[in-house]
Amino acid sequence: MKPILREPISFQIDLENYNELINAGFILHGHVCPAMPLGIRAALEALNTLGVDRAQNKELHVIMENGPSHAALCFSEGVQVGTSATFGKGEII
Numbered sequence: 842m843k844p845i846l847r848e849p850i851s852f853q854i855d856l857e858n859y860n861e862l863i864n865a866g867f868i869l870h871g872h873v874c875p876a877m878p879l880g881i882r883a884a885l886e887a888l889n890t891l892g893v894d895r896a897q898n899k900e901l902h903v904i905m906e907n908g909p910s911h912a913a914l915c916f917s918e919g920v921q922v923g924t925s926a927t928f929g930k931g932e933i934i
C-alpha cells in the first residue's frame with residue numbers, strides 16, 4: 842500500500858533559523874561533533890517529507906531506532922532539536 846502523504850506544508854526553515862537550531866543543538870549536546878547536526882538535517886527533511894510541523898505539545902511523536910554508539914546518540918539529540926519532539930516531553934520512543 843502506497844503511503845498517503847500531504848503536500849509539503851509551508852514549513853520551511855531559513856538559514857538564520859537553521860543556524861539557531863544548530864546553536865541550540867550544540868548548547869544541548871555540549872560538544873562539537875558531526876552526528877548531531879546530521880540529526881537536525883534528517884529531522885527537518887523528515888518533517889518536510891511528512892508535511893508536518895515541529896512538535897509543540899504531543900501532537901508529533903518520533904519513533905527512533907539507533908544503536909548505542911556515540912555517534913548514534915549524538916544523532917538522536919539532533920533529531921530532538923530538529924523536530925522539537927523530546928524525551929522529556931515523552932514524544933520519542
Ligand SMILES: [Zn+2]
Binds near residue numbers: 870873875912
Ligand atoms: Zn556528539
